[in-house]
Amino acid sequence: xxxxxxxxxxxxxxxxxxxxxxxxxxxxxxxxxxxxxxxxxxxxxxxxxxxxxxxxxxxxxxxxxxxxxxxxxxxxxxxxxxxxxxxxxxxxxxxxxxxxxxxxxxxxxxxxxxxxxxxxxxxxxxxxxxxxxxxxxxxxxxxxxxxxxxxxxxxxxxxxxxxxxxxxxxxxxxxxxxxxxxxxxxxxxxxxxxxxxxxxxxxxxxxxxxxxxxxxxxxxxxxx
Amino acid sequence: xxxxxxxxxxxxxxxxxxxxxxxxxxxxxxxxxxxxxxxxxxxxxxxxxxxxxxxxxxxxxxxxxxxxxxxxxxxxxxxxxxxxxxxxxxxxxxxxxxxxxxxxxxxxxxxxxxxxxxxxxxxxxxxxxxxxxxxxxxxxxxxxxxxxxxxxxxxxxxxxxxxxxxxxxxxxxxxxxxxxxxxxxxxxxxxxxxxxxxxxxxxxxxxxxxxxxxxxxxxxxxxxxxxxxxxxxxxxxxxxxxxxxxxxxxxxxxxxxxxxxxxxxxxxxxxxxxxxxxxxxxxxxxxxxxxxxxxxxxxxxxxx
Amino acid sequence: xxxxxxxxxxxxxxxxxxxxxxxxxxxxxxxxxxxxxxxxxxxxxxxxxxxxxxxxxxxxxxxxxxxxxxxxxxxxxxxxxxxxxxxxxxxxxxxxxxxxxxxxxxxxxxxxxxxxxxxxxxxxxxxxxxxxxxxxxxxxxxxxxxxxxxxxxxxxxxxxxxxxxxxxxxxxxxxxxxxxxxxxxxxxxxxxxxxxxxxxxxxxxxxxxxxxxxxxxxxxxxxxxxxxxxxxxxxxxxxxxxxxxxxxxxx
Numbered sequence: 218x219x220x221x222x223x224x225x226x227x228x229x230x231x232x233x234x235x236x237x238x239x240x241x242x243x244x245x246x247x248x249x250x251x252x253x254x255x256x257x258x259x260x261x262x263x264x265x266x267x268x269x270x271x272x273x274x275x276x277x278x279x280x281x282x283x284x285x286x287x288x289x290x291x292x293x294x295x296x297x298x299x300x301x302x303x304x305x306x307x308x309x310x311x312x313x314x315x316x317x318x319x320x321x322x323x324x325x326x327x328x329x330x331x332x333x334x335x336x337x338x339x340x341x342x343x344x345x346x347x348x349x350x351x352x353x354x355x356x357x358x359x360x361x362x363x364x365x366x367x368x369x370x371x372x373x374x375x376x377x378x379x380x381x382x383x384x385x386x387x388x389x390x391x392x393x394x395x396x397x398x399x400x401x402x403x404x405x406x407x408x409x410x411x412x413x414x415x416x417x418x419x420x421x422x423x424x425x426x427x428x429x430x431x432x433x434x435x436x437x438x439x440x441x
Numbered sequence: 442x443x444x445x446x447x448x449x450x451x452x453x454x455x456x457x458x459x460x461x462x463x464x465x466x467x468x469x470x471x472x473x474x475x476x477x478x479x480x481x482x483x484x485x486x487x488x489x490x491x492x493x494x495x496x497x498x499x500x501x502x503x504x505x506x507x508x509x510x511x512x513x514x515x516x517x518x519x520x521x522x523x524x525x526x527x528x529x530x531x532x533x534x535x536x537x538x539x540x541x542x543x544x545x546x547x548x549x550x551x552x553x554x555x556x557x558x559x560x561x562x563x564x565x566x567x568x569x570x571x572x573x574x575x576x577x578x579x580x581x582x583x584x585x586x587x588x589x590x591x592x593x594x595x596x597x598x599x600x601x602x603x604x605x606x607x608x609x610x611x612x613x614x615x616x617x618x619x620x621x622x623x624x625x626x627x628x629x630x631x632x633x634x635x636x637x638x639x640x641x642x643x644x645x646x647x648x649x650x651x652x653x654x655x656x657x658x659x660x661x662x663x664x665x666x667x668x669x670x671x672x673x674x675x676x677x678x679x680x681x682x683x684x685x686x687x688x689x690x691x692x693x694x695x696x697x698x699x700x701x702x703x704x705x706x707x708x709x710x711x712x713x714x715x716x717x718x719x720x721x722x723x724x725x726x727x728x729x730x731x732x733x734x735x736x737x738x739x740x741x742x743x744x745x
Numbered sequence: 746x747x748x749x750x751x752x753x754x755x756x757x758x759x760x761x762x763x764x765x766x767x768x769x770x771x772x773x774x775x776x777x778x779x780x781x782x783x784x785x786x787x788x789x790x791x792x793x794x795x796x797x798x799x800x801x802x803x804x805x806x807x808x809x810x811x812x813x814x815x816x817x818x819x820x821x822x823x824x825x826x827x828x829x830x831x832x833x834x835x836x837x838x839x840x841x842x843x844x845x846x847x848x849x850x851x852x853x854x855x856x857x858x859x860x861x862x863x864x865x866x867x868x869x870x871x872x873x874x875x876x877x878x879x880x881x882x883x884x885x886x887x888x889x890x891x892x893x894x895x896x897x898x899x900x901x902x903x904x905x906x907x908x909x910x911x912x913x914x915x916x917x918x919x920x921x922x923x924x925x926x927x928x929x930x931x932x933x934x935x936x937x938x939x940x941x942x943x944x945x946x947x948x949x950x951x952x953x954x955x956x957x958x959x960x961x962x963x964x965x966x967x968x969x970x971x972x973x974x975x976x977x978x979x980x981x982x983x984x985x986x987x988x989x990x991x992x993x994x995x996x
Contacts, residue, residue: 220867227864231850238852238891294850298892302814303848303907307865308834367643371636375626384622385640388615389647392654399661419654430646434639437560441632441815563818630776631818718777 224309228317229324235294236325242287246329250283251336258340265342272341273401277394280333281361284326285383288365291322292373301373301439311436315366319428322362330354343405349413353400356420360393363424367431370438396420507698510691517684534592536684540692542585545610546648547693548578548617551700553645556638565711568634571641572624573703577696579617585610603662605655612651616644763790763825765915765946766811771820773806780806781817782970788963790825790914793937793947795957795978798967799990804950805845807967808919811948812842825914838866841913843921847904851893855884855903858892859910866911878906882932898929905936916940918949922956934960954983966990 236242257275261267295301304314334354338345368385372378397420400413410417518536525532551574559567589607590600601607620640627633766788773781780803788794798804809815811822813833822829824836849858856875863871879885882902887895892903901921908916916937922930937947937960951957958964964981966974966989973989974981 224865227861231853231861234857235850235852298851299844299846299848300850302844302846303862304865305814306812306837306840306842306848307862308837308867309865310834364643367639371623371639374632374636375623377626381619381623381626384615384619388612388619389643391612392647392650395654395658399658415657419650419657423650426646426650427643430643434642437635437639440635441809628776630774714777718779 221313224313225316225320228309228314229320232291232294232318232321233324236321239294241294242290242325243329245290246280246283246287246326247332248283249286250279250329250333253279253282254333254337254340263341268341268343269402269405272337272343272345273398273405275341276334276337276345276401277357277397279337280326280330280357280397281387281390281394282383283329283333284361284365285386287325287329288322288361288369288386289372289379289382291318291325291366292369293378296373305439311439312432314439315432315435318366318370319359319362319431322366323358326358326361327355330358345401345405347404349404349410350401352417353397353404353420356417356424357393357397360420360424360427361390363427363431364389364393367427367435367438370435393420393423396423503698503701507691507694510687510694514684514688514691517687522680522684528596531592531595534588536688537692538585538588538592539685540689541581541588542606542610543689544692544696545578545582545585545613546606548574548581548696549613549645549648552578552620552641556641556645559634559638560642563631563635565634566708568638569704569707569711570700571638572621572707573700575617575620575641576703577700579614579621580699581692581696582610582614582617586614603659605652605659608655608658609648609652613644613648616647620644764788764823765790765792766822766824766948768811768822769820771807771810771822772818773803773810773815774818779970781810781820784820784967784971786965786972786975788915788946788948790946791941791944792963793941793961794949794963794965795961796948796950796965796967797954797957797986797990798950802967802990803970804967805919808842808844808917808948808950812840812844812917813837814842814844838911839914840917841908841911841915842917842919843901843904843908844917844919847892847900847907849892849900849903849907852891854889854891855895855906856888858903859906862907863910868911874910874912875906878910881936882906883928897924898926901925902929902932905933909936909940913945915946915948918947920950920952922951922953954986958983958986 254275257271257279261271261275292301295304334345334350365382365386368382368389372381372385375381396416400416400420403413403416514536518533522533522536524530552571555567555571555574558564559571586607589602593602594600620637623640624633624637627636764787766786768784768786771781771784771786772779784807786807796804796807806815810817811824813829813836825839827833827835827839829836849855850861853861859875859878860871863875868874879888882905884899884902884906887899887903892900895903901924905921918937922933925933937949940947947961949957949961958978958981961978964974964976964978964986965972966986968974968989974985
């Protein structure tokens with residue numbers, strides 16, 4: 218068990234190291250999300266009540282679309298040097314390779330959120346930055362990472378990868394996006410945990426189910 | 442290929458080490474594919490006779506049954522069932538909308554089962570079944586969305602309601618589209634079948650989660666939900682219930698018919714491709730074996 | 746089956762029972778193209794074999810199948826008695842591969858790459874082993890350079906280091922010497938000789954037929970999706986090999 222965790226960490230650390238050097242992924246997510254949010258500040262006349270109504274939806278749509286871009290990059294890195302083959306040659310079980318990738322992507326999306334959320338709050342003038350939001354954000358990152366990593370691996374060999382990944386990822390993530398939006402809405406409206414506990418349950422269920430399902434299916438994705 | 446005395450000399454020296462194929466071998470090797478091809482190839486005539494005899498009858502019966510059910514449904518929906526008091530004639534859309542919704546959702550179950558079966562057995566027929574399910578599913582999902590909108594607008598004044606089944610079917614529609622687009626963008630072969638099966642499975646696993654989320658959303662936004670499901674003031678027994686039942690059965694049968702026809706078509710396409718492949722390889726092999734193998738297999742150590 | 750050959754090359758004790766590679770009935774198609782059509786192949790422990798074949802005939806595919814990177818449609822393979830479809834992890838511990846691309850992370854240094862892969866392979870005494878490889882392959886001055894910035898020769902050396910890090914019993918080399926300069930080629934040859942001298946197996950493909958025959962105990966020729974020739978290298982001349990290339994069914 219300890220060895221497995223160490224392996225997952227070694228894999229994630231490798232991705233973090235590569236990202237530190239190239240700064241591709243996090244930058245892409247942050248820039249794109251902020252762009253989407255900025256466009257909406259022009260597109261919608263933001264009265265305080267309207268900001269509260271549409272704000273959470275805009276925020277999470279932005280994170281979802283941007284997240285897809287980042288996820289694309291995370292596998293493109295492996296495709297470039299054929300290092301995916303290199304990983305396949307190791308005796309490490311394919312599930313651990315999956316978890317390693319998910320951990321890396323989870324960290325990237327979370328770091329991106331740290332930048333995105335304050336900027337969003339400033340632009341939309343609603344108070345998203347609360348303790349509850351942190352939990353929501355972490356659950357969302359995890360779910361996006363789990364589903365996104367699986368689909369990114371599936372799409373890495375398709376032509377038009379950039380179209381295919383969003384097309385696959387977005388419909389599948391709808392429950393998670395719903396949960397994130399509704400929970401954030403409740404928080405913004407001054408609610409507390411009980412008001413959105415059902416949505417949190419949905420998010421947790423989503424994360425658990427897809428972490429397991431994707432891990433199991435991953436070996437089928439990787440084999441050639 | 443170099444000819445002459447030197448070749449004969451070379452062949453004798455290497456005699457036992459050469460492992461060229463002989464004309465008995467089909468170049469597909471020893472898999473199930475080869476066996477099926479063997480049967481097709483050598484018994485093609487017999488197969489043809491057999492095929493012509495059995496299938497069209499069954500298919501005709503099936504088609505007739507489907508058509509009869511649909512005819513009955515149409516009669517019941519348009520001529521038999523009394524007009525609904527509040528909504529008028531447009532309410533008859535219910536009898537299309539509900540069955541089509543039901544079948545569109547069942548399609549994902551079919552895809553799920555076929556995908557699991559493919560990953561386990563790697564038998565192409567499961568892949569064909571999944572595709573048939575997705576193609577039929579996408580059509581029925583689109584129909585559901587259209588009938589829903591056509592019905593809702595005149596009666597309740599909105600094109601879209603936030604109702605859970607509607608939302609779920611909308612997402613399912615996109616999942617089917619994504620599945621089919623993926624297949625379109627990917628070159629045919631084992632990899633495509635395997636990856637499509639994974640996509641299908643993930644979509645299927647997601648569906649109950651989507652539905653649950655959609656229900657939560659419905660409860661959270663009751664004012665947005667209006668329309669075909671919101672007020673069930675028309676009781677669902679009596680002529681309405683009966684028509685609905687018949688319509689559901691008819692559309693399910695239609696779904697099965699369309700899907701199976703699609704499956705059959707796919708199967709034939711695959712077999713034509715395989716036959717073409719085998720024929721071209723076999724022709725080439727006959728050309729080579731005639732000038733090299735004979736001399737080797739019949740002369741182990743001596744000259745040709 | 747071919748008659749069993751005790752090769753002419755001087756070797757350490759050869760375990761004639763242990764089969765490094767046993768492949769039976771391998772079939773692999775990509776879309777409509779059947780590349781491997783019922784291929785059988787055996788490599789004994791301690792043997793060095795070379796696989797020749799025309800361009801595009803499927804040598805790389807065969808190597809990918811043997812190294813677990815590609816799954817065959819039908820057929821079975823064992824590496825040192827471990828069936829690849831059931832005990833792939835064990836098999837991967839016993840094999841090392843240098844294929845077309847170096848399989849290294851471009852933005853990481855050689856040392857970081859070796860550290861990473863060493864951990865993935867659970868190499869004991871990893872720092873010591875990396876020093877060993879550095880010396881043996883002459884990587885010293887470049888260890889802290891990112892692999893993206895290395896010349897082709899050094900990338901191949903680094904790839905070789907990655908492949909040998911976990912002390913594999915069988916080495917797969919897919920045209921490893923292509924594009925290498927003299928010093929790098931010498932290093933490669935040295936590594937292969939040492940590996941053979943230690944009683945381990947090598948499976949290589951190469952376009953240089955003379956070199957391939959000279960450096961192996963046994964020659965395979967891949968044609969028509971199968972092994973068309975399986976003979977001790979002492980019996981084979983370059984013309985024999987190219988003569989078998991012209992199987993038209995490879996078109």
